[in-house]
Amino acid sequence: MGYSALKENLVRRDIDGAVIPIESGSADGLAYREWLAAGNSPTPLPAPTLGQAKSAKLAALAERRWRAETAGAVVDGMRLPTDEKTQAKLTAAVVASVLDNNYAVNWKLADGSFASFDHATLIAVAQGVRAHVQGCFDREATLVAAIDAASEIGALAAIDIETGWPV
Structure with a gap:
């Protein structure tokens, strides 16, 4: 055996x-x-092929982007959750405030405290969260291009997928 x-x-x-x-x-x-x-x-074990190693690195990268995307962001000095449910709820609140400029909402921050968001604050917070999320996808796109361009295992291994993410 x-x-x-x-x-x-x-x-x-x-x-x-x-x-x-x-x-x-x-x-x-x-x-x-x-x-x-x-x-x-x-x-x-046999060494993985370049294609197998790239597939594994791309899967690890997608998971790393998701962790960065959902880790939260600081917007106007407030720490906000950025998970997918919060993004959807924030979008709905922005739509409500666009339909009624007097709309205001108590929003729960990442530390559990609440802040009152009026129309202008909702728009600013939504833009800040959106910029954070887009920054995560932009970082992922840059790294995907580097992974795709790697011509050998050593170059692929040198690609750092852990740093450079928006906070």
Whole structure:
């Protein structure tokens, strides 16, 4: 029976593809450690192709953009949630204020406090949140272009998807 190395603390049993935590007290973990003690060593997994690595990086990038988009934003000194429900509710409030310029609403801020938003404030807050969201998509688009342009694994690995996001 053979194993393939996945990560520092996981291996894949070659015969059935089961992923086994090396340090677990399970029968599989114990069997692996005994197998190692008998002088065996795991087979390294094949390196991903450039296309596979790009697909994985693009998936990680989409998840990173979503985290940045929904992390909140500061607009006019107020910390606001920017999750998708809040964006939709803010859009509805702006529509209501456009239909009635005297419309005002108590808006819940990210810290749980409330602020009164009149027509002008609603418009400014909506524009600020929209700018934050668009900034996240703009950052993602820039990184997608860099990922697409990477011609080898080393260049792809050098692309930093964690920094440069709007806050």
